[in-house]
Amino acid sequence: MNVTEAIKTRISVRAFKPDPIPEALVREILDVxxxxxxxxNLQPWKVIAVAGAERDAVVAxxxxxxxxxEGERLVYPANLWEPYRTRRYKLGEDMYAKLEIPRENKGARLMHLAENFNFFGAPVGLFFVIEKAMGHGQWAHLGMFMQSVALTAxxxxxxxxxxxxxxxxRTPLAAHFSLRDEEMIYCGMALGYADTAKPVNALRSDRAEVDEIAEFRGF
Ligand SMILES: Cc1cc2nc3c(=O)[nH]c(=O)nc-3n(C[C@H](O)[C@H](O)[C@H](O)COP(=O)(O)O)c2cc1C
Structure with missing residues (x-):
């Protein structure tokens, strides 16, 4: 697999098979x-990987x-504006269309959201930890690390x-993992083998075209 294939085949999988991933493979992924x-070269990241009983404990x-x-660090800015608002809405609607859950069935939509907290059935969960005092640059760098994990995987x-x-x-997880006061969990990541029979995994999210996101000057 080359880099282009890796970037284009990585998608967010939201239904996994229970098949385990050995620790050695998770280590190999992080090692890359x-x-x-x-x-x-601050490498402003730390990872906590959970499987088995540890995974079940964080799910519980x-x-x-x-x-x-969400505490003080909101996942999205309040009152999201265009074009971001529409992009977010479209993703949700496309996902629930695959799941055949209509807008009125709020209960079923919430049930699907709750699956996040079971890692969508994945056998391994990763938690990405950053020091609270780090600036916007280091948060971006943590994102590069996370994408590297996903691509290596x-x-x-x-x-x-x-x-x-x-x-x-975040708060109960930090206590569970005995994080230092200076640390916080930014994000989780489910890792596993996709259950390709599940319709939600047929979702392919949209992307803006290059001309919408780039300017070319001086070519
Ligand atoms: C930092 C980050 C956090 C995310 N959190 C969630 C999440 O909590 N639950 C979820 O179902 N998807 C989550 N996503 C997945 C995004 O919805 C997804 O990346 C986006 O719609 C693009 O689709 P793709 O990953 O399939 O290409 C997250 C993505 C990123 C980059």
Whole structure:
């Protein structure tokens, strides 16, 4: 698999098979991803990987603490504006169309959202930790690391879904993992093998065209 294939085949998988991923494979993925770039080579990231009983413990922790709250670091800015508002809305509608859950069936939509807190059935969960005092640059660099994890995983046939949903239970998770006060969990990531029979995995999200996102000057 080349880089282009990896970028284009990585999608957010939202239904996994229970088949386990050995620790050695998760280690191998992180061993590659750690070569992601970061300003000043700070490498402002830490990962907590959970499987088996540890995975089940965080799933139970989330269930006991939901709905939770996002705290001060909102996942999206308040009153999202265009074109972002429409893009977000479209993703949700496209996803629920695949799941055949109409807008009126709020209960079923919430049930699907709640699956985030079961890693969509994936056998492995990753939590990405950053120091609270880090600036916007380091948050961006953490994102590069996360994409590197996802791309390295897909090269090995392992699918993923990044999950900022876990932000809702940041505080109990931090206590569970005995994080230092200076640290926080930014995001989760489900890792596993896609259940390709599940309609939600047929979703392919839209992207803006190059001319919408780029300007070319001086060519
Ligand atoms: C940092 C980050 C957090 C995300 N959090 C969630 C999440 O909590 N739950 C979810 O279902 N998808 C989540 N996503 C997936 C996005 O919805 C998805 O990346 C986007 O719609 C593009 O689709 P694709 O990943 O299939 O290409 C997240 C993506 C990113 C980059």
């Amino acid at each position: 991803a750690r070569f992601a770039p970061s300003g000043g 922790l989330a269930r006991a603490n939901l709905p939770g709250d 897909i090269e090995r046939g392992v699918q993923s879904c990044m999950q900022e949903a876990w932000a809702r239970v």
